[in-house]
Amino acid sequence: MLREAIVNYYNDFYGSKIVPDNVMIFHGGRGGIFNVLAFLKKHVEVRIGHIEWPAYMDILSGVGINFKTVPYTKENGFHPPNSSYFERSNTTARTHILAVLSNPQNPTGQTRHGKELEELIQMAEEEKNGILLDEAYEMFHSPNVSGIQYIKDIDNSNIFLSGACTKGLQCAGIRIGWIVASKKNIETLQNFSSFGMGGVSHPSQLYAVKLFEPSRVKLARAAVEKHYSWQRERYGEAFKQMGLTLYTGTGGFYHWIELPEGLTCDELNERLFKRGAAVLRGMDADMARPHAKDKHLDPNYSSPYVRFFRFSFGPLKPESFEEDISIFSEVLGKYKRDVGIA
Numbered sequence: 001m002l003r004e005a006i007v008n009y010y011n012d013f014y015g016s017k018i019v020p021d022n023v024m025i026f027h028g029g030r031g032g033i034f035n036v037l038a039f040l041k042k043h044v045e046v047r048i049g050h051i052e053w054p055a056y057m058d059i060l061s062g063v064g065i066n067f068k069t070v071p072y073t074k075e076n077g078f079h080p081p082n083s084s085y086f087e088r089s090n091t092t093a094r095t096h097i098l099a100v101l102s103n104p105q106n107p108t109g110q111t112r113h114g115k116e117l118e119e120l121i122q123m124a125e126e127e128k129n130g131i132l133l134d135e136a137y138e139m140f141h142s143p144n145v146s147g148i149q150y151i152k153d154i155d156n157s158n159i160f161l162s163g164a165c166t167k168g169l170q171c172a173g174i175r176i177g178w179i180v181a182s183k184k185n186i187e188t189l190q191n192f193s194s195f196g197m198g199g200v201s202h203p204s205q206l207y208a209v210k211l212f213e214p215s216r217v218k219l220a221r222a223a224v225e226k227h228y229s230w231q232r233e234r235y236g237e238a239f240k241q242m243g244l245t246l247y248t249g250t251g252g253f254y255h256w257i258e259l260p261e262g263l264t265c266d267e268l269n270e271r272l273f274k275r276g277a278a279v280l281r282g283m284d285a286d287m288a289r290p291h292a293k294d295k296h297l298d299p300n301y302s303s304p305y306v307r308f309f310r311f312s313f314g315p316l317k318p319e320s321f322e323e324d325i326s327i328f329s330e331v332l333g334k335y336k337r338d339v340g341i342a
Contacts, residue, residue, distance in 0.1 A: 001205070001206070001209050002025055002176075002205045002206075002208050002209050002212075003020040003023045003024075003025065003178075004020055005208070005209050005212035006023050006163075006178055006180075006212065007019060007020055007022070007023060008212070008214075009212050009217060010146070010148050010180070012214070013144070013146075013221070014146050014148050014149035015149055016148045016149060016151065016154075018148070018154060018180060019183075021183045021186060021187075022154060022155075022180055022181065022182070022183060022186060023178055023179070023180055023186065024178060024179050024181075024186050024189050024190060024193070025176065025177075025178050025200050025205065026176075026177045026178060026179065026197075026200065027175045027176075027177070027197075027200050027201070028164060028166070028175045028176070028177045029134070029136055029162055029163065029164030029166060029177035029178075030055060030059075030177070031177055031197075032162050032164075032177045032178060032179040033056075033059065033132065033134060033162050034059050034063075035179075035189055035192070035197070036132055036160050036162075036179060036181075036189070037059055037060065037063055037065055037100075037132070038063045039188065039189070039192070040065060040098065041096075042066070043094050043095060043096055044066075044095075044096045044097070044098050044130075045066050045067065045068065045091065045095055045096070045097055045098070046060065046065050046066065046067035046068070046097075046098050046099075046100050047067070047068055047069075047070055047084075047085045047086070047097055047098070047099050047100070048060070048067055048068075048069060048070065048099075048100045048101065048287050049069065049070050049072050049080070049101055049105070049287065050069040050070060050071055050072040050073075050286065050287055050288065050304075051072045051078070051107060051108065051282070051285040051286060051287065051305065052100075052101065052102060052105070052106070052107075052285060052287055053102050053106040053107070053134070053285070054280075054284050054285055056100060056287065057287050057289050060287075067100075067287075069287050069288060070084045070085055071084070072108075073304075074247065074258075077110075077247065078108045078110055078247045078249075078256060079108075079110045079249065082112070082116065082119050082120040082123055083123070085097070085099035085101070085120075085123070085131075086099065086123050086124075086126075086129055095128070096128045096129070096130065096158075097128065097129050097130070098129075098130045098131065098132060098158065099120075099124060099129075099130070099131045099132070099133075100131075100132045100134075101131075101132075101133065101134065102133075102134040102135075102136065102137070103117070103133055103134070103135060103137075103145070103147070103251075104137040104138075104140055104141050104145070104249060104250070104251025104252040105249065105251070105252065106136070106137065106252060106254060106285075106310075107254050107256055107280065107282075107285045107310035108247060108248060108249055108252075108254065108256035108310075109232070109248045109249035109250065109251050109252040109253075109254050109255070109256065110247075110248075110249030110250075110251075110256075111141050111145060111249045111250050111251035111252075112145075113141065113145045113250075117145065117147055117150060118150040120147065121147045121150040121151055121159070122150070122152075124157070124158075124159055125151070125152060125153070125157045125159065129158070130157070130158025130159060130160070131147075131158075131159055131160065132160045132162065133147050133159070133160070133161050133162065134162045135147070135161055135162060135163050136162070136163070136164055136166065136167045136168075137167055137168075137251055137252040137253070138163065138167075138168055139167070139168030139220065139221050139224040139225060140167065140168070140224060140225070140228045140251050140252050140253055141225070141250060141251035141252075142225050142229050142250070143225070144221050144225060145251065146161070147159075147161060148161055148180065154180070154181070154182055155182045155183050155184070156182065157182060158182070158185070159181065159182075160179055160180070160181045160185070161179070161180040161181070162177065162178070162179055163177065163178050163180070164176065164177035164178070165177070165208050165211060167314075168220060168221070168224050169208075169211045169217070169220060170220070170224075171207070171208070171211060174201075174204040174207050174208060175200075175201070175204060176200065176204050176205065176207075176208040228252075228253050228313075228314070231253065231313045231316070231318070232248070232253070232255070232313065234321065235255060235311070235313045235321070235324075235325075236248060236255055238321075238325045238329075239255060239257055239311070242328075242329055242332060243260070244257050244258065244259070244260075244332075245257065245258040246258075253312060253313050253314035254310050254311065254312050254313070254314070255310070255311040255313070256308065256309075256310060257308065257309055257310075257311060258307055258308050259307040259308070259309070260307075260336070260341055261307070262339050262340075262341055263307060263335060263336070263339065263341070264306050264307060265279065265281040265282055265283070265306060265307065265308065265309045266281065266306070267335065268309065268331070268332070268335060269281060269309075271331045271334070271335055272327075272328070272331055275327050275330075275331060277324075277327055277328065277331075279309040279310060279311050279312075280309060280310040280311075280312070281305075281306075281309055282303070282305030282306065282307070282308030282309055282310070283303040283305050283306055285305065285310060286303045286304075286305050288301060288303070289303075
């Protein structure tokens with residue numbers, strides 16, 4: 001039932017032509033992502049943005065995946081071209097490339113949509129290419145965005161789309177996620193599931209079916225898009241008025257912000273903690289993550305994101321806006337005065 005509901009959702013809203021055999025249910029979006037990456041063959045090289053959802057680094061390291069980072073810098077607006085994910089210098093003829101990225105992106109909110117997203121999917125469908133596209137924030141862009149609408153032949157591709165009930169459908173606790181992929185790749189995952197993962201809670205699946213009822217999901221898509229676009233705009237304007245530099249995109253529920261020279265996110269967080277607040281340090285989204293002392297990394301490496309942070313407005317209630325901005329402004333102002341920044 002749930003697979004059919006998910007199929008109907010994508011086909012109705014994005015004009016795709018998938019069938020239930022293209023879908024597998026997992027215990028949360030993370031479960032699907034982990035299992036896809038765990039089954040990669042040795043000749044597959046992962047390309048992932050230099051900054052991404054922090055858990056990707058733990059998954060990649062945990063399963064011993066060979067990966068390279070794609071530059072995310074101020075110079076490219078934290079939005080590198082699609083081609084940077086599939087660049088083939090220093091690879092062998094046998095190398096296959098799997099791009100791994102969230103869209104809209106966590107932590108920046110940068111979003112590939114329209115012609116750019118279409119190009120990304122076309123590149124991913126090329127021989128020896130593939131993509132794991134994490135669409136957890138699909139509904140947090142205006143309009144809602146999914147790469148599925150541009151896939152020409154999913155059953156002859158290595159495209160994996162990840163979704164979950166956590167964000168757009170606002171039901172994190174039921175732990176329901178899914179992967180959309182070719183029938184062959186789904187069959188491989190199902191064979192493993194039969195002995196290595198077990199089933200996914202049936203009551204949770206029945207709950208999720210209700211979330212996908214056409215009238216409800218239509219309302220959810222519209223409400224999420226409207227509310228979080230509003231929140232993104234007003235928090236963004238408030239941060240700009242504080243003199244901060246934003247590199248936020250048009251999706252998700254995060255702002256990606258740079259502190260002035262002389263300030264660090266470590267110290268900012270220490271000060272915010274005293275007021276019951278916090279941000280995610282930029283280095284925590286760094287896929288090279290130097291503080292993890294990963295054996296693949298240069299031990300002398302220093303993260304370029306020590307002055308960047310991710311601010312999440314996702315869980316914040318509308319009525320807390322004034323207090324949130326007041327706390328942040330007071331903490332930032334005192335920090336700047338303490339180090340002699342006007």
